Amino acid sequence: MRSKAPSSNRRDAPFFLYGRRLGHRLSPQQQLLLAERLPTLAVPEVAPGAGADPGTWFAPPCREVWLEVGFGAGEHLLAQAAANPTVGLVGCEPYVNGVASLLGLLGDDLAGRVRVLMGDARPLLLALADASLARVFVLFPDPWPKRRHAKRRFFSGPVVAALARVLRPGGELRLATDAGAYAREALLAIRQSGSFRWQAGSAADWRLRPADWPATRYEAKALAAGRNPVYLRFRRE
């Protein structure tokens, strides 16, 4: 987890985003990527309630769209784009250095199927049309372990309801975390929504990362620190 200080969002904004927006100084090359490449890949401005169809954001349009919330440095998103040539990938990440990293790694061959929102995923969820996504990834969301920071955690009843609305029936929600309390809380919120079925038949199903689930930087950090992540898959009913 990064800084405890709130980001520069206004406190009266509908969503307040905690966590760091900018890390180490950007290189001139990264600044150029953000200034010139990001606008060509950016998610269009869409207002909450717009009923936006993300399939139309790609060239050519994609029939199936997957969303990654908090893609960090972008390695998982890019690996999924490379492995799934008919899918459009939308990534949301407020951490500027992470976005710069993804832009630096993104080859021209994948650029037509990747769209980026440098910001909070929650307003975007409210702007998307019902059943417009086939898969959502939330990999190692900031755990905010202190009780007084509980409201900062990404999973909450309203967010789970928004995820249920934008995922199509049969779609999949994937969540990874190395924080046991976070996993329990998210499982509860997801079960209480009544919209998802947990795809776990045995302990191996959540203890082992599936083969079609590329590793992330944060996962490597967790393993190096001796923490065991869980990999949770839920099917939208």
Ligand SMILES: C[S@@+](CC[C@H](N)C(=O)[O-])C[C@H]1O[C@@H](n2cnc3c(N)ncnc32)[C@H](O)[C@@H]1O
């Ligand atoms: C612990 S990092 C994990 C990054 C990456 N998924 C990984 O596994 O390496 C959590 C990320 O979620 C991002 N994040 C936090 N709140 C978010 C939100 N509301 N919408 C989108 N991303 C968010 C943070 O900026 C941070 O990069």
